[in-house]
Amino acid sequence: MSEQHDHHSAPRNPYLEKRRTGEETIKLEQRAAAIEELLISKGLVTQEALDRLVEIYEHDLGPMNGAKAVARAWVDEDYKRRLLDNATDAMRELGFGGMQGEHMVAVENTPNVHNVVVCTLCSCYPWPVLGLPPGWYKDPPYRSRIVIEPRSVLREFGLDLDEHVEIRVWDSSAEMRYVVLPERPAGTETFHEAELAALVSRDAMIGVTHVTV
Amino acid sequence: MESTAALPRRSGELVFHDAWERRAFALAVALCENGHFSWDMFRNHLIHEIDAIGETAAHPRPDAPGYYEHWLRSLEKVLVEQGVCPAETFER
Secondary structure, three states: OOOOOOOOOOOOOHHHHOOOOHHHHHHHHHHHHHHHHHHHHOOOOOHHHHHHHHHHHHHHOOHHHHHHHHHHHHHOHHHHHHHHHOHHHHHHHOOOOOOOOOOEEEEEOOOOEEEEEEOOOOOOOOHHHHOOOOHHHHOHHHHHHHHHOHHHHHHHOOOOOOOOOEEEEEEOOOOOEEEEEOOOOOOOOOOOHHHHHHHOOHHHHHOOOOOOO | OOOOOOOOEOOEOOOOOOHHHHHHHHHHHHHHHOOOOOHHHHHHHHHHHHHHHOOOOOOOOOOOOOHHHHHHHHHHHHHHHOOOOOHHHHOO
8 A cells, every 4th residue: 555545644564465366356256145145135234224234334334423523522511521430321412322322432542641552463443433444453562562562553643742751551352442532733722613524634543643723 | 457446436436346246245134134043143254254364464365256246155154044045045
């Protein structure tokens, strides 16, 4: 993958090259199609339900949802308290919930503490508010290295934190799915909530970047 | 290899590279939502499949199954385990 096209500037990752040849892809396609046909023929699922599900996950769920919650927390102290107290409920207030949205926990960045999220075992992630995880989140380099050497991994993402900043790495699981409440950037005092939300990226809510103007 | 990662999406970047990945994803979520297995049951298989490959940051194995291949295998296993499909369905 070329650097110019990868605007997320994740660390170089050989796993991104892990694509299958045409023949292997056809076999995988056949395997997936066979399961689908079987389950549809058993009446366990319908094609319409599957199509609707893909539509939702590809278009309706995504970081634009989490960004709304972050912006709300920045302008509304009470909402921020509720978000940090019980993120699942606070997200539901805004209409964001559902599968993988149970047990969400928001962790707040401050000038002295930077939070970053990983799932070391697989790919647990708060789908309703961030969508499906990016490739690098699911791959071994990030999953292992962010725990061992967070400061240098963050530097590879372009985030150079001062030595005095404490880095907290949160390991998401089925019981706890973390989302970072980033710091509101300076110079946004006159911004409306929607303008603020537009600044908040997925990567900032995973904790591998800051929010900037 | 197709470079589809740059396709625009309302919610961010493209999450599926191939159609079968999208299919495998939707099937697991739909069957779980319909109560045929719990997410933890599926996730336990996924964790096991990923772990069994033994890839690390220092030792990538580009030939070993990738994320959605683990996903597909985990789906097959949980369907058999929960008695939704007989074991021979997925024997190769």
